Amino acid sequence: MPAEPTAPAAASPTAVAAAHAGAGLPQALVCHQLADDLSGLSLAPQPRRPLAPGEVRLRVLRVALNFPDLLMTQGLYHLRPPLPFVPGMEGVAEVLETGPGAPGLQPGQRLCFGSKTGGLAQETVLPASALAPCPAGLSLDEAAAHMVTGLTAWVALARVGRLLPGETLLVHGARGGVGMACVQLGLHLGARVIASASQPERLGDLAAQGVTVLRSDDTMAEAVLAATAGRGVDAVADPVGGDVFDASLRCCAYGARLLVLGFASGQLPRVKLQRVLNKGLTLHGVRAGEYGRQHPEHALQHRQAVTRLAEAGVLRPPVGAVFAFDQAVAALKAMRDRTVAGKIVVNLAD
Numbered sequence: 001m002p003a004e005p006t007a008p009a010a011a012s013p014t015a016v017a018a019a020h021a022g023a024g025l026p027q028a029l030v031c032h033q034l035a036d037d038l039s040g041l042s043l044a045p046q047p048r049r050p051l052a053p054g055e056v057r058l059r060v061l062r063v064a065l066n067f068p069d070l071l072m073t074q075g076l077y078h079l080r081p082p083l084p085f086v087p088g089m090e091g092v093a094e095v096l097e098t099g100p101g102a103p104g105l106q107p108g109q110r111l112c113f114g115s116k117t118g119g120l121a122q123e124t125v126l127p128a129s130a131l132a133p134c135p136a137g138l139s140l141d142e143a144a145a146h147m148v149t150g151l152t153a154w155v156a157l158a159r160v161g162r163l164l165p166g167e168t169l170l171v172h173g174a175r176g177g178v179g180m181a182c183v184q185l186g187l188h189l190g191a192r193v194i195a196s197a198s199q200p201e202r203l204g205d206l207a208a209q210g211v212t213v214l215r216s217d218d219t220m221a222e223a224v225l226a227a228t229a230g231r232g233v234d235a236v237a238d239p240v241g242g243d244v245f246d247a248s249l250r251c252c253a254y255g256a257r258l259l260v261l262g263f264a265s266g267q268l269p270r271v272k273l274q275r276v277l278n279k280g281l282t283l284h285g286v287r288a289g290e291y292g293r294q295h296p297e298h299a300l301q302h303r304q305a306v307t308r309l310a311e312a313g314v315l316r317p318p319v320g321a322v323f324a325f326d327q328a329v330a331a332l333k334a335m336r337d338r339t340v341a342g343k344i345v346v347n348l349a350d
Helices: 012-022 069-075 139-143 147-160 176-190 202-210 222-228 243-250 273-279 288-294 297-310 326-337
Strands: 025-030 041-046 055-064 091-100 110-113 121-126 131-133 170-171 192-197 212-214 231-238 253-260 282-285 319-326 341-347
Touching: 025 091, 025 326, 041 326, 055 110, 055 319, 069 192, 069 326, 091 139, 110 147, 131 297, 139 319, 139 341, 147 176, 147 231, 147 253, 147 288, 147 297, 170 176, 176 192, 176 231, 192 222, 202 212, 212 222, 231 319, 243 253, 243 273, 253 273, 288 297, 319 326, 326 341
Parallel strands: 170 192, 170 231, 192 212, 231 253, 253 282, 319 341
Antiparallel strands: 025 041, 055 091, 055 121, 055 341, 091 110, 110 131
């Protein structure tokens, strides 16, 4: 005789209580444990808390991923938020509620936000100072993705690097968000731009704009020197690090500025100081957010400059892919595996 079907095991009282407690609460992508394979990330309900003075409760519509989001979940970034935390640095959100001392904001108003963490959640609470109007003429996806990379490019090239018209700028990692912003701003500032990428064939649109596109391999330094008649470049914007940085030292002109924007390769370069000395090079570490904290008198000017350039179509973040919220871990894996050219956006509105 066939066996009697087995009744499903009853859920434990603890599991039932937990599910009931999370019902109706906003979900967030929570990093419970640091892991290279992103296994420490999962969606979980987040309790709502009362607003402190100056705070705003927001319904998040879009979040644009940045490389620090990935590195923080792996424990590889200089900022190590205490566990558990919610990644997500920038995006677009809608005002739900304002606390005392946050005047001028209305429920339903759409704003761009910037924060070290907390973005990848259906609802988040931020100080009003972290919010800014969305640039006119940008889609929600573009608005979500414009500020972090735009600020990095602006502080690096306009403020710290002081790039001049007619100079030659070498941009590494040109398929990524920071690299693309540096290419766009370099062209706007009147520089000749050379862009390197691991897959230069995917940068045909840049070549059509007059950008010299090269492969970032062992031949790159020689190719840069050939493209500049042996002189080398005046400035380097490098968000990659590792071997790419080492190659930059070999193809700089005398007096060039090397702008260190990050280490997307996961490798810290070894600086050969003899080349720095012999070529009169200047090394600048550029963290746009920290620059603004150290020089608050410039922070608002920089944000306003990026907004103007975004509205003018100069700093227009190319959105390479949009993921649904329940695919946020897959979005981070796409960033890790470099399968997307341009910015990756997570849509939390649907």
